Amino acid sequence: MSMEGMATPVAPPRRPGAPAPAPTHFKGDFLVRARQIVSLYPEPRSALIPLCHLAQEKDGWLTPEAMADIAGLVGVTPGEVLGTASFYDMLHTEPVGTYLVSVCTNIACLLGGAQELLEHVEEHLGVGVGGTTSDGSITLEEAECLADCNRVPCVQVNHRYVGAQTPGSFEQLVADLRAGTRSADIPTHGTLIRVRRTVGIEADPADVAAERAAEAEARAGREGLSAGKGGGA
Numbered sequence: 001m002s003m004e005g006m007a008t009p010v011a012p013p014r015r016p017g018a019p020a021p022a023p024t025h026f027k028g029d030f031l032v033r034a035r036q037i038v039s040l041y042p043e044p045r046s047a048l049i050p051l052c053h054l055a056q057e058k059d060g061w062l063t064p065e066a067m068a069d070i071a072g073l074v075g076v077t078p079g080e081v082l083g084t085a086s087f088y089d090m091l092h093t094e095p096v097g098t099y100l101v102s103v104c105t106n107i108a109c110l111l112g113g114a115q116e117l118l119e120h121v122e123e124h125l126g127v128g129v130g131g132t133t134s135d136g137s138i139t140l141e142e143a144e145c146l147a148d149c150n151r152v153p154c155v156q157v158n159h160r161y162v163g164a165q166t167p168g169s170f171e172q173l174v175a176d177l178r179a180g181t182r183s184a185d186i187p188t189h190g191t192l193i194r195v196r197r198t199v200g201i202e203a204d205p206a207d208v209a210a211e212r213a214a215e216a217e218a219r220a221g222r223e224g225l226s227a228g229k230g231g232g233a
């Protein structure tokens, strides 16, 4: 699929100091999660990449509407979101299928038959790397190390590990995906992941506030110290 013909996100003209437009694409739980993510960072723009991952969890790729919402949430322009996101392979700025299949061909997987698997996958799906099947169900990508080197060749579907794959097991996996029988462990886009790390968003807000207050106090102390030194010179 191509973004040809799609509107490139354009920064709406906004006067300095004017409030950011309300999000229109992030809604419900996704908007709650987005605001939680922003609140984790002293500077909202530090949440740009995490919000891009959240948008991908929602849509599978970064839609212009999602980029506009991210821009408003972190105080940058949609163009800056696109400029940042397009730098990273893991962030998709073009549409992907219902399932994004990532085949690692880095060294450990390569030695474990990744190239042969990838060639079989391309033949079985009828698309090359970067392509999407005609039914829109699967987009294929070739990935760098996915950090699961002890189960090679490593494959992920929608960023979930599916273990080492053989040509035969991959064909079964595709059949299961298309039949919808893997929806419990490989949800489609638009499903917030249920298991999350136990720091960050899950950190006690009181701890976050206390750490920020301590940091602000330390910073004020440093600034006061340096102002005192400057005054005495």
Ligand code: FES
Pocket: 104, 105, 106, 107, 108, 109, 110, 144, 145, 146, 147, 148, 149, 152, 154
């Ligand atoms: S080299 Fe493939 S997961 Fe590490």
